[in-house]
Amino acid sequence: xxxxxxxxxxxxxxxxxxxxxxxxxxxxxxxxxxxxxxxxxxxxxxxxxxxxxxxxxxxxxxxxxxxxxxxxxxxxxxxxxxxxxxxxxxxxxxxxxxxxxxxxxxxxxxxxxxxxxxxxxxxxxxxxxxxxxxxxxxxxxxxxxxxxxxxxxxxxxxxxxxxxxxxxxxxxxxxxxxxxxxxxxxxxxxxxxxxxxxxxxxxxxxxxxxxxxxxxxxxxxxxxxxxxxxxxxxxxxxxxxxxxxxxxxxxxxxxxxxxxxxxxxxxxxxxxxxxxxxxxxxxxxxxxxxxxxxxxxxxxxxxxxxxxxxxxxxxxxxxxxx
Numbered sequence: 322x323x324x325x326x327x328x329x330x331x332x333x334x335x336x337x338x339x340x341x342x343x344x345x346x347x348x349x350x351x352x353x354x355x356x357x358x359x360x361x362x363x364x365x366x367x368x369x370x371x372x373x374x375x376x377x378x379x380x381x382x383x384x385x386x387x388x389x390x391x392x393x394x395x396x397x398x399x400x401x402x403x404x405x406x407x408x409x410x411x412x413x414x415x416x417x418x419x420x421x422x423x424x425x426x427x428x429x430x431x432x433x434x435x436x437x438x439x440x441x442x443x444x445x446x447x448x449x450x451x452x453x454x455x456x457x458x459x460x461x462x463x464x465x466x467x468x469x470x471x472x473x474x475x476x477x478x479x480x481x482x483x484x485x486x487x488x489x490x491x492x493x494x495x496x497x498x499x500x501x502x503x504x505x506x507x508x509x510x511x512x513x514x515x516x517x518x519x520x521x522x523x524x525x526x527x528x529x530x531x532x533x534x535x536x537x538x539x540x541x542x543x544x545x546x547x548x549x550x551x552x553x554x555x556x557x558x559x560x561x562x563x564x565x566x567x568x569x570x571x572x573x574x575x576x577x578x579x580x581x582x583x584x585x586x587x588x589x590x591x592x593x594x595x596x597x598x599x600x601x602x603x604x605x606x607x608x609x610x611x612x613x614x615x616x617x618x619x620x621x622x623x624x625x626x627x628x629x630x631x632x633x634x635x636x637x638x639x640x641x642x643x
Contacts, residue, residue, distance in 0.1 A: 323435035324399070327359040329625045330432065332425040333618035334410040335417035335459035336488070336582050340541035340573035341521040342467070347455030349463045349618035350488060352416065354408035355625075356425040358388065358433055361403040369407040383419070387426035388433075390446060395437045399430075413496040415576035420456030423447050428461075428622040444475050456576065463621030467526050482617035483532040487587040489569075491560075491599045493579045494609040497553060502577035505549045514544040534570055537584055541571035554579040555606035560599060568595040 334352035338344070364385065366378040376382065384404055392399050406425075410418045427443045438446075440461060447457035448468075454475045458466035468477035525540035527533070551558040557574060560581050564572035568591030569583040581599065585592060596612045603610040 325433050328429045328432040329357045330425050330429045330622055331355050331625055332421045332460050332622040334421055335456045337455040337576040341518040341543045343545050344453040344455055346467055347459035348465045349459040349621060350615045351618050352409050352615055354410050354421050354425055356429050357405040358429040359403040360399055361401045364401045365403050367405040373408055383422055384426040387423055388430035391427055391430035395434055397434050413498055414492055415578045415580040417456035420451055421460050423450050424457050424460040424622050432624045448475050461621050463619045465529055480530050485586050486617060487585045488615045489583045489585055490613045491581045491610045497579040499577040502550055506546050517544045534586055537571040538565050541573050547574050550574060550578055556602045557581055560602055567598040
């Protein structure tokens with residue numbers, strides 16, 4: 322084992338489902354968390370940024386637990402860690418914050434001990450924790466991921482996003498737990514609804530893989546989860562129906578929500594109109610929300626060069642000096 326003195330990783334946020342691809346489609350987004358991991362004499366945590374407030378700072382922290390899973394899988398012992406983290410990714414908003422933490426911890430711990438585990442193994446481990454491969458696959462590999470999980474192993478294909486594809490996400494100022502969002506979905510569906518989603522999901526994958534942005538609107542239609550979650554996110558149903566009239570290629574609930582995702586052609590002249598429409602629609606429902614223009618992240622989780630002035634340390638220093 323080649324134990325490193327420290328490792329810093331950068332891991333992207335993600336959006337899942339993209340409408341009809343429930344638990345199978347994900348895309349990495351240009352919103353990030355940075356994680357630094359070092360061997361230590363005693364386990365300590367340094368959590369920076371408002372999005373990490375209230376998380377455990379002992380060995381019950383998910384990042385520590387995931388790191389130990391990597392060490393156990395590799396047959397090595399690194400019982401004490403110093404872990405530092407800064408995140409731009411809001412918690413429980415449907416932007417893959419837990420998936421980013423899992424993937425970041427897996428990648429950092431793996432790099433710390435000389436990278437004995439393959440990316441495919443890390444994806445299997447991440448999916449067993451997250452219970453679906455879409456968010457973790459996107460954060461691990463970047464781009465767009467189509468994936469299937471059989472309960473132990475993930476098969477996936479990465480799709481390179483079209484260069485004109487951009488996203489506008491509207492992040493409401495309230496949290497929505499994944500468990501609550503899943504509990505409103507029925508256990509059984511009509512055959513027509515299942516066929517509807519299979520056909521649209523297949524069409525969406527083909528459109529994304531071939532750059533047919535003109536097909537995205539019809540392909541993002543869903544009958545499996547969004548109709549049942551609409552009551553949890555006021556304004557969402559209207560946005561899904563009318564966002565394309567204001568310049569979007571298509572719209573979907575991002576993951577379990579409450580964030581709403583729109584796909585946009587970056588050269589469209591109605592981008593400001595679309596942003597105003599989305600914010601105003603939420604506002605009419607009494608919901609404050611923020612708009613984020615994000616690109617697809619192409620790199621996935623990245624181990625950064627070991628240098629004193631890393632992007633991670635710049636972020637931390639900026640926060641401490643603010």
